[in-house]
Amino acid sequence: MPSTIRVRATANGDTTEVQALIQHPMDSGFVKNAQGQIIPPHFIQQLTFEHNGKTVFLADWGPAVSKDPYVKFSFKGANKGDDLKISWADNKGATDTTTAKIQ
Amino acid sequence: MRVRTVLTSAFAALAAAALACLAASAVAAPDKPDPVADAKAFKKYFTDKFPKVKLEDFVNGPYSMNEDMHKQWEEKEQFPPYEFSLEAGKEMFGKPFKNGKTYADCFPNGGIGIRQNYPYFDEKEGKVITLELALNRCREANGEAPYSYVKDEMASLTAYMAFTSRGKPMDIKIPNDPRALEAYENGKRYFYTRRGQLNFSCASCHVQSPGERIRAEVLAPALGILNALPIYRSEWAGMGTTSRRFVTCNSQTRAVPLEPQSDEYRDLEYYLSYVSNGLPISGPGARP
Amino acid sequence: MSMIRKSENRLFDKIMLQSNMRNISIVAVLLVSGAMPALAASEADYNTAFAAADAAEKEAASLHNRWTSTEAGLAAAKKAAAAGDFDAATASARKAEALAKASIFQATSEKERWKDMEIR
Numbered sequence: 001m002p003s004t005i006r007v008r009a010t011a012n013g014d015t016t017e018v019q020a021l022i023q024h025p026m027d028s029g030f031v032k033n034a035q036g037q038i039i040p041p042h043f044i045q046q047l048t049f050e051h052n053g054k055t056v057f058l059a060d061w062g063p064a065v066s067k068d069p070y071v072k073f074s075f076k077g078a079n080k081g082d083d084l085k086i087s088w089a090d091n092k093g094a095t096d097t098t099t100a101k102i103q
Numbered sequence: 104m105r106v107r108t109v110l111t112s113a114f115a116a117l118a119a120a121a122l123a124c125l126a127a128s129a130v131a132a133p134d135k136p137d138p139v140a141d142a143k144a145f146k147k148y149f150t151d152k153f154p155k156v157k158l159e160d161f162v163n164g165p166y167s168m169n170e171d172m173h174k175q176w177e178e179k180e181q182f183p184p185y186e187f188s189l190e191a192g193k194e195m196f197g198k199p200f201k202n203g204k205t206y207a208d209c210f211p212n213g214g215i216g217i218r219q220n221y222p223y224f225d226e227k228e229g230k231v232i233t234l235e236l237a238l239n240r241c242r243e244a245n246g247e248a249p250y251s252y253v254k255d256e257m258a259s260l261t262a263y264m265a266f267t268s269r270g271k272p273m274d275i276k277i278p279n280d281p282r283a284l285e286a287y288e289n290g291k292r293y294f295y296t297r298r299g300q301l302n303f304s305c306a307s308c309h310v311q312s313p314g315e316r317i318r319a320e321v322l323a324p325a326l327g328i329l330n331a332l333p334i335y336r337s338e339w340a341g342m343g344t345t346s347r348r349f350v351t352c353n354s355q356t357r358a359v360p361l362e363p364q365s366d367e368y369r370d371l372e373y374y375l376s377y378v379s380n381g382l383p384i385s386g387p388g389a390r391p
Numbered sequence: 392m393s394m395i396r397k398s399e400n401r402l403f404d405k406i407m408l409q410s411n412m413r414n415i416s417i418v419a420v421l422l423v424s425g426a427m428p429a430l431a432a433s434e435a436d437y438n439t440a441f442a443a444a445d446a447a448e449k450e451a452a453s454l455h456n457r458w459t460s461t462e463a464g465l466a467a468a469k470k471a472a473a474a475g476d477f478d479a480a481t482a483s484a485r486k487a488e489a490l491a492k493a494s495i496f497q498a499t500s501e502k503e504r505w506k507d508m509e510i511r
Contacts, residue, residue, distance in 0.1 A: 006186065019182050067340040068184055141510075148510045295505035297497065300458045300490065306508045359457035367455065 009084050009102040016078040016102055018049065018057070020071045020086060028063035042092055047071070050085040051078050078102055136288045138277050138377055145378040149326040153314070162330035162385040164323030168314035172321060176389075185262060185335035185387040188255070188342040192263030195256065200245040206260075209241035218261075218268035219384050222373045223276060224283040231286050231369040234261055235346055252346035252363035258333045261344055265333065265386030273330060273384060275377040290374025293367050294325075299356030305371075320391060327379045329372065331388030338391065345372060432481035437472050440484035444468070447491035456498035461490040 004023040009016055022044070029041025041063060049057035056075040078084070080102055087097035149161060153168070160167040166176035183189075196214065199205045207213035221234035238260055239249040250256040277283050297304045305325070308317060313324035332345045343351075346363035349371065353360035361367055432440075444465060451457045464487030471480035 006182065008182065021182050021184070021186060023187050066337070068187065070182060070184065072178075072182075144510050291509070292505055295508045297501045297504070298456060300460045300494070302497065304505065304508060310508065310510060354459055357459045359459055359462060361455065 003098045004096045005086050005088070005098045007084070007086055007098065007100045009078075009100055011078060011080045011082075011102050014076050015074050016076070016084075017074045018072065018084065020049075022047070022069050022071070022088065024068065024088075024090065026063075026065055026067045026069060030063065042090065044069070044088045044090045047088045048086070049073075050087075051075070051082060136284050136291075138284070138287055141291070142378045142380060146326060146381075148310070149313070149324050153324070158381075159383050161324055162327035162379075162382050163388075164328060164331060164390065165314075165321040168321050168324070179389050183335070183387075184337070184389050185333075185342060188259045188333075188335065189262045189266055189387055191255075192259035192261070192266075195260055196263050200242070200247050202245050204245050206238070206241055209237070209244070214264060215267045216271065218264045218386070219271045219274045220276075222369060222376060224278055224280065224286060224373070226278060226280055226283070229282045230366070231290075231373045233345070233364065233369055233372050234264060235344060236364050236369070252344060253350060255342060258342035258344045258347070261333045262342060262387035265384055268384040269386070270383050272381050273327075273376055273379050275373065275380055277377060286370045287374055287377060289367065290370035290372070293371045294374060299353065299358030301356045303356040305352065323390075325375065325378075327382040327385075329375050330379060330382055331385045331390075333386060334388040334390045336390045342387070432477045434472070434477055437468070437477045437480045437484060440481045440488065441465075441468055441472070444484045444488035444491060447488050447495065451491050451494045451498065454495060454498040456494050458490055458494045461487050461494060464490055 006021040006023075007018065008020075009018045024044055025042055026044065027039050027042040029038065029043075031039050033039050043063055043065065044061050047057075047059040047061060048055055056078075057071075057073050059071070061069075082102045083099050084102055085097065085099045087095060089095045146158070150156075150158060153161075156167050163173075163176060166172045196206050207215075211217055218234060221237065222231045224230070225232045235252055235257055238257065239252075242249050250260075277287055294305045297307070308322050309325035309328060313322050315322055329345060332348065333342055334348070335342050339347075346368065349368050350360040350363060444461075448457060448461055448465060451461065464483050468480045468483035468487060471477075471483060
């Protein structure tokens with residue numbers, strides 16, 4: 001199954017800028033479908049970015065985050081060619097993970 | 104500006120009758136449609152109104168109306184939200200039908216890099232053919248069920264086809280056929296006619312008020328407005344076709360929308376695309 | 392001439408004010424509903440009112456100019472009637488009829504006016 005995570009990490013001096021686009025419905029549990037029934041909540045609860053075994057970004061998400069979330073942040077201490085590991089877990093127990101090279 | 108107050112239906116009937124009389128005497132003989140002059144005037148209107156915006160940037164709609172929004176657009180383009188739909192579209196486009204044929208068999212140049220030629224006027228049929236319509240006809244001709252014009256599949260397909268034409272100038276032709284001119288005029292008339300309980304025409308927002316706000320949204324100029332379609336709208340949390348946009352614009356003015364790909368909508372797409380000839384295809388796009 | 396209208400939003404107001412062409416304050420028709428007599432309505436009253444509203448809406452449909460608010464009014468009328476509330480049902484039906492008639496008026500009056508807005 002293709003990865004749900006698109007990521008681009010670019011090192012600029014000692015700062016690495018990371019952008020990620022994650023494919024996920026992020027249903028809040030407050031929206032009704034055309035038949036008037038509530039669409040059950042289905043959203044990412046935790047998103048983690050790790051570098052050299054250390055967590056550089058941790059997000060605790062909930063129903064307020066929209067579909068196909070986009071994340072952008074910067075962190076220090078990484079070099080070009082290093083690995084960046086991204087993983088998420090949602091409220092239904094599903095997970096996905098991917099590793100990208102910092103360019 | 105004179106404003107009339109309408110109180111009862113009887114009064115309305117009276118007023119309508121009086122108006123008809125006035126209209127009959129005041130309106131000059133109908134001009135012969137001159138699309139070339141229209142397109143020139145259309146472009147001039149918007150370039151005069153926004154002298155700092157480059158002609159090709161009008162296709163980015165609200166993002167060219169506002170410095171802050173332009174920065175957001177630049178960032179968005181680095182990681183566009185329409186990526187998933189675009190990839191799905193590419194896959195769908197390449198997948199053969201049950202009978203072994205593909206979309207490429209229905210279109211010139213295998214369907215690649217042709218989006219800027221749509222809509223076109225089909226002289227055999229005497230009607231405007233849009234890209235969405237052509238795609239569904241291709242499906243039906245090959246034994247497949249047509250897609251809904253307002254849902255994800257059509258949006259993904261047209262996103263891919265638009266992507267293969269990115270940068271190419273819109274190139275709509277009006278053949279020397281009175282029916283084609285009539286379709287063009289129909290589209291123009293639709294665009295400027297007020298409708299819905301809110302009494303807006305397309306022009307009310309996109310000609311009179313581009314760059315201004317309607318509630319929280321910045322309005323796009325009508326010039327190049329179809330060049331970015333289909334669009335990922337944050338408001339929809341998903342991808343939407345030209346048909347979807349026409350339908351929702353109607354319901355937003357409290358007009359009951361027409362059926363997608365009905366004659367008026369096709370003619371409207373014909374007119375709007377023609378007057379934006381020369382501006383680059385920027386689709387698939389992203390909007391707030 | 393007094394201008395009676397229901398303000399939908401500031402842009403609508405702005406467009407109404409800035410428009411350099413004649414336009415009709417169709418929305419004023421909504422006020423018809425405020426002038427209804429306060430008598431209890433029977434089912435027969437409702438049926439008459441609904442039939443009139445429905446006929447007007449069909450005419451608006453033939454002109455390709457129905458309003459979503461008219462449709463909502465007709466639906467509300469039906470719903471109230473089904474629940475036995477003929478006062479509300481008749482009021483909704485009358486309001487829907489007024490909206491339908493306004494939409495017919497709009498279709499005919501706006502037919503030539505579009506040229507006023509056209510970029511030339």
